[in-house]
Amino acid sequence: MKIFVLILPEIGHINPVTGIIRELVHNRNCEVIFYGRLKQKDLIESTGAKFREYQFYQDGNTNLKPLKEDPHTNAISLFTNFINLSYNEIPKLIDDIETDRPELIIFDQLSIPAKYLLKVMEQNFLNKKSSVPVPPSVQIFTTFPNGVRVFFDKQGYKELMIEPSGLYYNFQKLVLKVKQRMFSYYFGIDCSDPFDICENFYSKLNIVTFIPEIQPFRELFDSSYEFVGNCVPENVPKRTSIDERLKKILDLIEPVNPNYENKKTEMTLVYVSLGTVFNNNIFIFDCVIDTFKGLNKIENNLMAVVAVGSDNLDIYQKRINQGYQVPENVLILAFAPQIELLKRAKLFITHCGMNSSSETIHYGVPVIGIPIKADQPLVAHRICEELKFGVRLDPFEINSNNLQNAISKILNDDSYSKNIREMSKISKNSHGSSKAAELIFNFMNSN
Template structure:
């Protein structure tokens, strides 16, 4: 960088969800290490980790509102403006209905803030409709950062685009800013026509599906960059749990167990099934492909925990670490936890995986990639979204076993059998060997450094003026 040049300024935009935030934090730190200035727009609950990574935190500002994140559903103004009288609430009061409207109401203040910051590139979560509009107005590139294994895991319905609360704000944005958010986008799939970084490897990547996705996104470039994790960068254990409010896991106790020749098993059902949204509500259409449409987060989580208690309780050769999640009633009705189990509401996942022999997981994309990057085989209990496909990929790679329809396939006996195979300490354990092979492939893809180089390759350098930046 020449003395007269201005350090590149990269702006991140994201939703305040564990799996969407964590992969971005090492990239923030890497860009800062390379001399960039980084600003991060996200809900205020993420301010601590954003600033710890080296970014300047910014709220999303809304006129006449104290909201600092993204809309979870249409607000009163949006309902009055776009929803016909008599429309059932279940048709419009959900996340996908608010995405384009969120862009309409946010863009005026967001553009004010961005004009003051003068970024060179925007890195954003493709769930969000507004980053590409802002980049278009500012004349800068926008880079999507997808924390799943590719667009083919979503395949959302065209029905999501037709309601007036989607088409109305679409027209407002097009008329005001000259950008059609649905030309190359759909709710939850606003991919960049410049570049989309995907936190996976080519062997696990799922491209746009034939038909509507291929039509919409076939010309959008996707680049696999591998796992985005760095144990040196502070991250979120669970976005639904306040930092410092839970008992920490003593790694000394885990190390002592390992020194005595005990294996370590990690059990976590992620952060979505245990959230307030799904804890007491059926997964519905989200879980239809997995036999879970009538199952709640609590029912599935307790089914998994109970099976683990009974399959491994009293086995002195195994220390089981369980991430319970935020719900206070998670253990209600379950038998007492066996003595060889350590239960915590949240644990530092990377630190635990580093010490594990195996992982019982819902197989969210981050959990899958982090486990594979460390050579940890998995017993997969997928829930919805990309997780069933992720579980299929793990099984196909030989790095684990998948309980594809868990209410039918997961039992004490089947779990015990799976774990005996996956945790076999002998040199002939094919699951461990396959996980190690996947780890090598993830490392070779480049990870955080590859992502930083891809972002920096999009920059359009801006020289300083005589008066400064």
């Protein structure tokens, strides 16, 4: 059986499905053609899938402004870009589908071009412009299927998701609406609202890559939604080289999370990451480093591994060359092996992306949530304030004092570890990748 994977080519969207694709390739004998950007080729091929490059996708975070310059959650530019690239990407993908004839297409909630593609193919077949029917499809959700449902009413949603206002924003919305109508007319489809196609695109099978206990109001979702659990494989392919200082840290702590048995270790490991898209907020990393500089005088066994991204690492290296001192209990890296660190960490300071949050739940590591944008405020609200897996801090109000208090609170109040350990046991028993692959395989055989 041949499958096309047309998910959004960002690491936070690729990682959650890698385990599923491995299962489909190695245990279900499926031929998978996985689209992505060239820099993701090795990761995609490590699943056993065949890599095929998207022709027109741009790097998704090149134009993102830091939070202090743009505090709003504004998806208009994102959806405008999706429309622009779809003009070119859709004809190429249709050619590929008509040539390769896949029996299934897998896409995720933000694969807007893929959703447009399915609508265009359906319309072309109905209008007899093409003899190739639209293949069956499966939608993957790597975050809450509908953010509004995290709350009983939309007011709570609006309070967290700060939307812009003003004349320019209203003009942007108008331009997007016009672009959407022109796009729909060009391809002959009925689609007037790109936000609607994102939130309410109908699929017979929807795979959600976290356990149902994380989803608020699970009862509101119909049987097409399958909450399978964490799908990132345990044995993630390691980078060809690993920083020697990090290797020493990893060797000091057994790769079985110490939270489970409250094991005493020589070192209390704290892992810090803001993901790969919103890590341009260097002021948060500065605050973390200053905080650990102060903690070094109080706690001599604390160690922070801080993954800052390559651009920020260059900035820190320039500062170091000019006399900036990194405390001994802080290791700054561009990237770090997240799974290996979560297997050993006592605390995770995170932006609360759903991928990272699902992984920290899987490994039973309590969090300090510092949400930036997108779905992160919703996820932080859920895991910190409702499920009590950690402490949430406002990025605009973060300082060394409240961060130090939050660190001490997590490390000294065992209730956070106990709460997340109970959820971790459920996650460990979910077998998300194999369950998702079975659902997809059975779905293919029934269509």
